[in-house]
Amino acid sequence: MAILTFDVVEESDSARNGVVTIGSKSYQTPVFMPVGTRGTIKAATAKDVADIGFDVVLGNTYHLMLRPGSKVIQSIGGLHKFAGWDRLMLTDSGGFQVMSLGAKFDEGGVRFKSIYDGANVYLTPEGAVTTQEEIGADIAMVLDVCTNLPATRDQLQRAMDLTHAWAKRARSAKSREDQAQFGIVQGGSEDDLRQVSAQAIVDIGFEGYAIGGLAVGESREDMLRSIESTTPFLPNDRPRYLMGVGDPVGVVESIARGVDMFDCVAPSRLARHGGALTFQGKVHVKNKKYEEADEPIEMGCPCLACQRFPIALIRHLLLVGESTAGTLLTIHNLTFMHRLVAGARSAIREKSLDRYVTTIRSAYAR
Numbered sequence: 060m061a062i063l064t065f066d067v068v069e070e071s072d073s074a075r076n077g078v079v080t081i082g083s084k085s086y087q088t089p090v091f092m093p094v095g096t097r098g099t100i101k102a103a104t105a106k107d108v109a110d111i112g113f114d115v116v117l118g119n120t121y122h123l124m125l126r127p128g129s130k131v132i133q134s135i136g137g138l139h140k141f142a143g144w145d146r147l148m149l150t151d152s153g154g155f156q157v158m159s160l161g162a163k164f165d166e167g168g169v170r171f172k173s174i175y176d177g178a179n180v181y182l183t184p185e186g187a188v189t190t191q192e193e194i195g196a197d198i199a200m201v202l203d204v205c206t207n208l209p210a211t212r213d214q215l216q217r218a219m220d221l222t223h224a225w226a227k228r229a230r231s232a233k234s235r236e237d238q239a240q241f242g243i244v245q246g247g248s249e250d251d252l253r254q255v256s257a258q259a260i261v262d263i264g265f266e267g268y269a270i271g272g273l274a275v276g277e278s279r280e281d282m283l284r285s286i287e288s289t290t291p292f293l294p295n296d297r298p299r300y301l302m303g304v305g306d307p308v309g310v311v312e313s314i315a316r317g318v319d320m321f322d323c324v325a326p327s328r329l330a331r332h333g334g335a336l337t338f339q340g341k342v343h344v345k346n347k348k349y350e351e352a353d354e355p356i357e358m359g360c361p362c363l364a365c366q367r368f369p370i371a372l373i374r375h376l377l378l379v380g381e382s383t384a385g386t387l388l389t390i391h392n393l394t395f396m397h398r399l400v401a402g403a404r405s406a407i408r409e410k411s412l413d414r415y416v417t418t419i420r421s422a423y424a425r
């Protein structure tokens with residue numbers, strides 16, 4: 060029995076609708092995964108996230124391995140029990156956070172200082188596997204070397220070669236048969252490196268494939284071109300995951316290019332700062348024009364915030380610093396992301412994805 064199965068149920072040009080199944084649980088793709096940084100989605104409970112309808116979320120290994128530590132989570136019975144989440148879960152390797160905090164790489168692994176107490180930590184590809192096996196998510200990511208863009212071709216080549224060597228080591232270190240493992244393609248904005256990287260990672264063989272190293276400073280055009288130069292070299296019967304992309308336009312444009320999975324902290328971070336995502340574009344809830352607005356953030360939105368509260372209340376809570384405002388807006392923005400990918404799935408089914416992408420693009424061009 061395969062650890063993970065992926066069934067493509069509908070296709071429209073490069074885009075596809077599918078179902079990922081692991082054990083007795085599954086989720087539909089294209090999917091957006093909310094990010095549970097430290098064992099919870101910030102400002103929301105696991106029940107809020109389940110009530111919206113999410114079937115898969117992401118946990119950050121970087122934070123969880125430092126606090127409370129993977130052994131603590133393991134002793135409690137794994138991240139599902141620890142976080143009160145009984146649906147599917149993916150953990151990243153921690154490599155991206157480490158990179159963004161200026162870590163030092165060598166052949167063996169990556170050295171960094173804990174943001175919590177300054178302790179020196181050395182993370183290896185094997186260590187990242189073991190830590191994620193202890194944390195116990197359903198899908199684990201290999202440790203890769205991500206490079207901020209722009210970068211020289213030489214830098215990208217070195218990061219890519221190390222990523223491939225580490226992916227092999229991670230695959231050999233894997234021991235849990237109930238946990239899927241995804242490999243990560245690198246290569247920056249160099250189309251030929253993307254192809255080489257995709258082929259090298261597919262040769263090792265994983266349950267799914269991630270496109271890494273994008274949304275790290277390059278233009279939207281470069282990002283989309285890099286996706287186009289990667290996906291033809293990924294197998295059709297495996298899920299494709301674009302790491303760290305969660306802006307509405309980026310998501311639907313990438314779905315049109317054959318991406319199945321997304322994650323990003325941006326929708327929930329924006330919420331805590333008073334920004335609401337809607338199908339008409341971004342709403343700045345603190346704006347004076349909403350002082351006496353008795354309508355919801357978005358008509359027709361099924362979320363708790365829109366069903367129950369006028370935008371004037373949420374604006375007031377933001378202005379007086381009540382944390383409930385962040386909770387309500389987080390629930391709204393995650394509901395929007397959930398509806399955005401559901402809309403893409405309907406559009407793929409009805410062969411109208413181009414029109415859907417145009418609608419979202421024009422809403423966010425304003």
Ligand SMILES: [Zn+2]
Binds near residue numbers: 357360364366
């Ligand atoms: Zn809403």
